[in-house]
Amino acid sequence: MDVINSLLAAMTLEEKIGQLNLVAAGQAVTGPAGGGEASADIRAGRVGGLLNLWGRDTTAAAQRLAVEETRLGIPLLFCLDVLHGHRTIFPIPLAEAGAFDPLLWERTARAAAMEAASDGIALTFAPMLDVSRDPRWGRIAEGPGEDPFVAARFAEAKIRGFQGENSAARYSIAATAKHFCAAGAVTGGLDYAAVDLSERALHEVYLPPFHAAVAAGCAAIMPAYNSVAGIPMTAHIGLLRRLLRDKWGFDGVIVSDYNAIAELLQHGVASDPVEAAALALRAGIDMDMASGVYGRYLPEALARQLVGQEDIDSAVRRVLTLKQRLGLFEDPYRRIETAESPAAVPIELARDAARRAITLLTNRGILPLPAHLRRIAIIGPLADARAEMMGPWALAGNPNDGVTILEGLKAALPNCEITFAAGVAIDGEDKSGIEPACGLAAGAELIILCLGESADMSGEAASRAMPGLPGRQRELAEGVFAIGTPVVALLSSGRPLTVPWLAERAQALVATWFLGDAAGHAIADVLTGRFNPTARLPVAWPREAGQIPIFYAARSPSRPANAADPYTSKYLDLSTEPLFPFGHGLSYSLVRLENLRANRKEFGVHDKIEVEVDAINEGQCSTEETIFLFIHDLVARVARPLLELKAWAKVELAPGQTGTVTFALMGGSFCYPDETFAPVLEPGSFDIHVGLNADRNALLTIRLHAVSEAAASYAVSVTAKI
Ligand code: GLC
Numbered sequence: 001m002d003v004i005n006s007l008l009a010a011m012t013l014e015e016k017i018g019q020l021n022l023v024a025a026g027q028a029v030t031g032p033a034g035g036g037e038a039s040a041d042i043r044a045g046r047v048g049g050l051l052n053l054w055g056r057d058t059t060a061a062a063q064r065l066a067v068e069e070t071r072l073g074i075p076l077l078f079c080l081d082v083l084h085g086h087r088t089i090f091p092i093p094l095a096e097a098g099a100f101d102p103l104l105w106e107r108t109a110r111a112a113a114m115e116a117a118s119d120g121i122a123l124t125f126a127p128m129l130d131v132s133r134d135p136r137w138g139r140i141a142e143g144p145g146e147d148p149f150v151a152a153r154f155a156e157a158k159i160r161g162f163q164g165e166n167s168a169a170r171y172s173i174a175a176t177a178k179h180f181c182a183a184g185a186v187t188g189g190l191d192y193a194a195v196d197l198s199e200r201a202l203h204e205v206y207l208p209p210f211h212a213a214v215a216a217g218c219a220a221i222m223p224a225y226n227s228v229a230g231i232p233m234t235a236h237i238g239l240l241r242r243l244l245r246d247k248w249g250f251d252g253v254i255v256s257d258y259n260a261i262a263e264l265l266q267h268g269v270a271s272d273p274v275e276a277a278a279l280a281l282r283a284g285i286d287m288d289m290a291s292g293v294y295g296r297y298l299p300e301a302l303a304r305q306l307v308g309q310e311d312i313d314s315a316v317r318r319v320l321t322l323k324q325r326l327g328l329f330e331d332p333y334r335r336i337e338t339a340e341s342p343a344a345v346p347i348e349l350a351r352d353a354a355r356r357a358i359t360l361l362t363n364r365g366i367l368p369l370p371a372h373l374r375r376i377a378i379i380g381p382l383a384d385a386r387a388e389m390m391g392p393w394a395l396a397g398n399p400n401d402g403v404t405i406l407e408g409l410k411a412a413l414p415n416c417e418i419t420f421a422a423g424v425a426i427d428g429e430d431k432s433g434i435e436p437a438c439g440l441a442a443g444a445e446l447i448i449l450c451l452g453e454s455a456d457m458s459g460e461a462a463s464r465a466m467p468g469l470p471g472r473q474r475e476l477a478e479g480v481f482a483i484g485t486p487v488v489a490l491l492s493s494g495r496p497l498t499v500p501w502l503a504e505r506a507q508a509l510v511a512t513w514f515l516g517d518a519a520g521h522a523i524a525d526v527l528t529g530r531f532n533p534t535a536r537l538p539v540a541w542p543r544e545a546g547q548i549p550i551f552y553a554a555r556s557p558s559r560p561a562n563a564a565d566p567y568t569s570k571y572l573d574l575s576t577e578p579l580f581p582f583g584h585g586l587s588y589s590l591v592r593l594e595n596l597r598a599n600r601k602e603f604g605v606h607d608k609i610e611v612e613v614d615a616i617n618e619g620q621c622s623t624e625e626t627i628f629l630f631i632h633d634l635v636a637r638v639a640r641p642l643l644e645l646k647a648w649a650k651v652e653l654a655p656g657q658t659g660t661v662t663f664a665l666m667g668g669s670f671c672y673p674d675e676t677f678a679p680v681l682e683p684g685s686f687d688i689h690v691g692l693n694a695d696r697n698a699l700l701t702i703r704l705h706a707v708s709e710a711a712a713s714y715a716v717s718v719t720a721k722i
Contacts, residue, residue, distance in 0.1 A: 003329055004320045007072060008313060015072060016316045017298050018046040022079065022255060024290040025053035025062075028395045030081060030460075031258030031290055038062075045070045046295055048287060048319055049077030049123075054086075054396055059120025060336045067332050075332035077323060079255075081393055082124040082162075082173075083142055084108070086115035088345040088517055089390050089397035092458075092494060093128060093154075095357035095513030097144040097538035098585070100626045100648055102157040108353050109161025111345040114171040117335040119396065122326050123174040125222060125255075127158035129209040130179055133549040135542060136189025138462030141392055141494030141514070143184065145538025146551045146582060148205050149645045152212035159216040167219065168327030170334055177213035179224035179257060180233060180244070182206040186226055189463050189548070195226045200638070202228070203673040205553075211248060219322060220253045223285070225260055232267040234260045235279040245284060253322045255287040256280065262291035273297045278306035286315040347518070354515035354522030360533040360586040361541070366486055366507040368529025368588055369446070375417045377441035378406055379480055380450035381426040381473065382492040388426070388452075391494060391514025392459025401517045405450050405490065408520025412528050419444065423479075426454045427471040434472070438479040447480055448527070449489045449506070455514060458494020467545055468498045481505050490523065496541040500579055511537075529588060534624045536585035536693065540578040547574065552582045552694035553641040583628050583693030589619025591653065593627065596690050596700040605667040605681045605710035612662050613690050613700060617653035624652045629663045630689040630699070631670060636682050640672060643694055663690075670706060681710045 008016070023038045024031065030052060041047045042065045050062060059078050066076045084090045090108045099105070109127075116124060128142040131151050144154035155177060164172040182202060186193040197206075210221070223233035223240065233239065234256055244250045261280045262273065270276035273293045278301040280288070288294035301307045327334055360367070369376075382388060384406045387399035406420050423437035424430065441447050451473045456462060468474070480487060489506035491497055492514060503509050510533075512523050525531040542550045557569035561576045570576055592615070599610040617623055629647040633640040647663045670686055671679035683706050691699035 004317060004324060007074065007320060008316060010072060011316070013299060013302070015045045016312055017294055019048035019074065019316050019319045020287050021047055021292070021295045022049045022051060022287045022289045023047050024258070025050045027054060027058070028052045039065055042066050042076070043069045045072065047076065049079055051079040051289065053078060054080055054116070054119040054121055056118070056120060056336050060333060063120070063332050063336060074320070075323060075328040077122055077328070078120045079123040079125060080116060080121045081126060081395055082112045082116045082121065083126050083128060083393040084391070085394070085516060086112045086119065086396045087398065088115060088347070088350050089394045089402070090350055090353045091357035091515045092141050092391040092513055093143055094141050094145060094494065094538065095515065096353060097150060097154055098359055098535035099353070099356040100150070100536055100650070101356060102153050104353055104356060105154055105157035106161040107349060109158045110164070111349055113162045113164070113173045115345060116396070117171045117173050120336040121173055122328065122335055123176060123220060124162060125176045125178055126162070127155055127175065128178050129155050129213060130184035131205055131209065132184030133540070133551040134184065134189040135467045135495040135539070136463050136465060136545060136548060137184065137186060137191070138458040138464065138494065139183065139191065139460060140539065141458035146540060147538065147553065147645050148208040150538055151209035155209050155213040155218070156216045159213060159218050163217065163219065167325050168330070174219035174322060174326060176220040176222050176255060177210055177218045178222035180210050180221050181224060181239065182228055183224035183226055191461050191463055192225045195228050199677070200673065203677040214244070214248045214250045218252065219325070220255055221250065222255050222257055223260070225257050225263065227267055232264055232269055234285060235264055235269060235283045237283045240284040251318070253286045253318050254284050256285045256289045256291070258289050259291045261285065261288050261293045274300045274304065274306065277301045281307050281311050281315065286318050350516060351518035351522050351525070354518045355525050355531045357513060357515060357535050358522060358526045358533050359511040359535040359537055360526070361509040361511055361580055361584070362503055362506070363508040363586050366446070366488060367527060369527050373413070373416055373445055375444045376409070376413065377444035377447045378409060378418060378420045378450060379423050379437050379441050379447055380476065381422045381424055382452045382490070383420055383422065383450035385426070385492070388455045388492060389514060389519035390516060391455050392462070394455070394516070397517070403518060403520035405520050405523050408522070408524035409448065409527070411521065412524035412530070423476040424472045426452070426473070429472060431472045431475055434476050434479045437476065438483060441480055441485065442483050444485055447483070447485050447487045449477060449480055449487050450492065451477065451489060452492035452497070453494060455494070465545065467495055477502060477505070488527065496539060498542055498544050500543045503579060532588045532621055532623055533585065534587060534626070536583045536626050537580055538582070540582050541580035541584070543579045544574055546571070547576070547578065550578050552643050553645070555639045555641050581694045583626070587623045587625070589617055589621050589623035589655070591623060591625040591692065592616045592618055593690065593692070593700055596688070596702050598688065598702055598704060600704070602705045602707045603667045604706070604708050605671070607667040609665045609667065609704065610662055611665065611688055611690065612660055614658055614660050615651050615653060616658045617655055620655055622652065622654050624650055625692065626650050627661050628691060628693065630694070632687040632689065633670065633672060633682070634685045634687060636672060636684070637674065638672065643689060643696065667706065678711055681706050683707055683709055
């Protein structure tokens with residue numbers, strides 16, 4: 001800490017504010033007016049970090065400017081979005097979440113950190129932890145789905161992977177939990193739009209993943225663009241200072257989102273950039289990403305006493321402390337120049353992650369592909385779409401590294417005659433290719449229909465009001481179905497797509513999402529049965545956009561849907577149920593659960609409860625099943641959701657084998673946020689529901705009783721472990 005105190009004592013005001021300035025370089029553009037030449041500002045000590053610059057030579061050159069040509073030689077912080085891989089691209093987070101595998105989540109983050117660190121990166125703007133129940137929102141692709149419990153486990157795994165045990169190590173990079181908070185609840189599914197939801201929803205759904213990230217020692221937090229109940233997150237003193245810093249004890253760096261400080265004027269809470277700078281600094285924003293408002297207007301804010309010197313100094317102290325914890329003062333080039341080649345990411349990891357992210361949604365016995373097949377037609381615009389397989393936010397990835405679905409299937413089926421036609425473009429009105437494609441498909445024994453979105457139809461600023469198949473893909477599908485040949489439909493997308501008609505017509509429907517470099521091989525591994533699909537949906541799959549938001553953890557309506565009673569909660573024109581519920585996913589086997597039991601009937605907040613269930617593999621092949629445990633607090637002062645996920649477990653079973661799965665829960669996990677949002681366990685009955693997904697009609701249930709009221713202390717006082 002004395003290095004920091006001596007630096008603070010020596011720094012001029014301009015040098016201090018320079019450390020709060022995060023400048024966008026131009027290697028990638030991830031926001032408006034992105035990027036520019038920063039050398040002069042670096043030499044002048046007006047830059048604390050750079051984003052969107054990577055590569056050993058470029059980062060080394062920029063670091064030399066800071067270390068050797070500035071008065072105090074403070075190293076730069078190189079930052080980049082590494083959402084699902086750096087040079088090796090893994091499945092998009094929404095797909096990877098479906099693996100329900102924290103070890104895998106950690107391994108891909110570790111691999112990405114090694115590659116990114118080798119390119120000079122010391123901080124990533126990941127993991128994205130925005131719970132989302134709105135597939136219109138393009139950024140649902142970047143997050144862990146609809147459930148806060150899954151998102152919290154995802155946060156912990158990714159932070160472990162990125163930051164490692166020693167944050168100053170060569171291959172460790174600082175993680176940034178983003179976008180704090182509730183970005184997944186934007187109005188209309190529109191990026192940057194306002195969020196208006198209850199404080200209860202914040203505490204039950206949108207804050208828990210960030211609470212877990214802070215407890216896991218996340219080095220940085222990025223506030224969301226949106227306002228919450230009228231207060232922009234970039235100026236939200238209540239959530240940034242009183243909750244995040246004071247109550248949760250977060251002492252890491254808060255970095256604004258891209259240009260977000262300047263956009264406080266657009267929000268209508270600042271009349272000029274000086275006020276915007278003051279609002280952001282007082283709320284606790286340490287680094288200003290890309291807007292330049294701190295650099296240009298904080299001196300005037302200080303002069304007008306809108307901020308104090310201590311506000312500036314404490315922000316600078318946190319930035320310098322992060323750099324110290326990353327080892328940048330010891331060796332500014334640690335992550336950049338090295339004799340050894342960058343850590344090679346095991347290519348098997350990319351393929352394994354991709355296989356485990358593929359969700360088999362329907363299968364009328366046509367998959368795995370029969371070995372006797374000799375003529376297959378592969379039709380559709382996503383069949384040979386190398387670049388699209390990377391999905392959004394694959395900044396340092398090389399689209400040419402990707403394996404297409406066509407290539408993967410050709411490699412896996414060398415004895416098959418495989419014909420291919422795109423038929424239509426992913427988007428656009430041209431239908432002229434449909435007839436030739438159907439003509440080509442007519443001679444096949446089986447058709448694999450490769451449909452979906454382009455990579456840029458999800459991710460940031462990519463909301464879709466009609467999240468079905470774009471362009472003329474439906475017409476292509478109709479033409480293919482008219483042939484009468486069995487059809488396996490694959491969906492490459494960054495979101496659930498509203499395609500109930502496709503699920504109805506295809507003999508099998510597979511969510512292949514965007515799987516990254518190994519997409520084609522992984523898809524072929526699953527379609528041929530070399531890999532028995534294991535992924536389960538981390539988000540409900542709506543039938544139509546009109547059902548959105550749709551999610552399993554809903555509270556009961558006063559009159560639940562009942563076809564026999566007109567006065568109930570229903571649509572006149574559609575079911576209230578999703579096409580596929582949270583947790584849905586098939587394998588090539590069939591597992592049945594029975595004999596749900598617990599080691600006790602009554603419990604208190606400190607008691608350990610063991611719940612067991614038997615799982616029987618009634619199928620013909622070995623399988624890995626994911627089993628979910630939900631609770632329902634039947635009566636409470638605040639109405640509780642009908643299902644709340646509290647645990648999941650995996651079990652591997654040979655054909656015919658029965659296994660017992662044990663869940664260990666603490667009484668405290670039955671708490672909920674009371675009227676003051678403090679965790680409380682109320683006495684009363686709880687149903688424990690166990691099943692293969694969140695379909696409430698298919699769950700095993702036992703009832704337990706909490707015998708005493710108690711508050712569980714989970715106030716977290718942590719320091720960023722980096
Ligand atoms: C973007 C995104 C954010 C990203 C940042 C830097 O606008 O909102 O998630 O980390 O800018 O690229």
